[in-house]
Amino acid sequence: MGSKKDDRRVRYTKMVLKDSFITLLEKKDISKISIKEICEDADINRATFYAHYNDQYDFMNQIQNELLKNIEKHLSAFVQNDLPIVLADMVEQIFGYVKENARICKLLLSERGDLNFQKRVFMLVYEKIINNIARDGAISKADAEYIHAFTLTGCIGVIQKWLNDDMKKSPRFMAETIMKLTTVYQDLYRSSFKEGHESR
Amino acid sequence: MGSKKDDRRVRYTKMVLKDSFITLLEKKDISKISIKEICEDADINRATFYAHYNDQYDFMNQIQNELLKNIEKHLSAFVQNDLPIVLADMVEQIFGYVKENARICKLLLSERGDLNFQKRVFMLVYEKIINNIARDGAISKADAEYIHAFTLTGCIGVIQKWLNDDMKKSPRFMAETIMKLTTVYQDLYRSSFKEGHESR
């Protein structure tokens, strides 16, 4: 679990195992990766692997926890003042950290990534930053292409909430909710960009 | 792949296998489910499983494809006219279908669900419906709790797009984009709900 008080040997073992694991993850799905495979690539005994992790998925979990811990660390460095301008720097820091660890982050956050990890990241960011955000003006037209991605995946969250609430709301209500959410957002979109641009 | 021209035996085999698979999926993660386990529960020979599917994940894929095909069928029944009111019925249909197949849908769409499947569903809905949506009024305040889910997961899509574009945009730009997307939406949220309604 901890990594600070780790032996020098342990640090090496975990490092090469992680490197081999990521290399394999870039080639194929985690379900197709065997412990034996990881250890052979890293030149580490299989028993040593089991001394640290239960299986591939536990290994993946620990990698994710380490990432989240570091992201939180980056966030905490800005907690002192809540000014909007500083908040922007804060989010920038996160993206910077993701870029630094692009190899693993791309695996976790991209198309075939881990939804649960993504939610954990955004819960972190959301609660710390976006909650106490201040309005600071109109949206820039350059962001147009991101609005689609935003609204699209935003719908996923609505569905998940619905399912988690055991579908108490009627399908009709959900239909209207989705409609309004997307319509209102696109209305906003239209009223914010009146330069004469089109998207898609 | 096809299911219409299947043998009577094949239909039975696939049915009981699917049922056992879903039952197991409700208990534990797909990575912890063995082919042997599925077949024993379904009382089907393992070789028979391999005659139809490569592994658990291929099995899951075929189940998802079947779901998507049916959802698309539900959508196609409404393609004739594009009126907003009818579009609402259309989305309602989807939610209705999801509710009918709640057992598997809850597995696929909920917290620990499959992000790729979710995106496929919403790509389907988005392109067919939300693209040519018409503004029809202000949002109801009853949807408030869904707005958070919406904005939260909406951010995921932005990140994914960024990663898929090989992070061409600078972290700074991304920071500002996220900030504006969420800020603008919350501004809208504030200005749209000034009544005092509740629903449940």
Add this chain to the structure above:
DNA sequence: TCTTTATCAAACAGGGTGTTGATAAGTCAA
């Protein structure tokens, strides 16, 4: 230097995997 402990090779039972040829069930035409 001395103590601690992580890594290793080897070996093990156990279980899951993927493929074989034989058997039984389904399909369709007469």
Add this chain to the structure above:
DNA sequence: TTGACTTATCAACACCCTGTTTGATAAAGA
């Protein structure tokens, strides 16, 4: 319905990966 043809299902097989244990070795830390 019968019979012939087709094909899905099955039991059994050899193989590989897993997860754990052993005691020996050597590297780390104090």
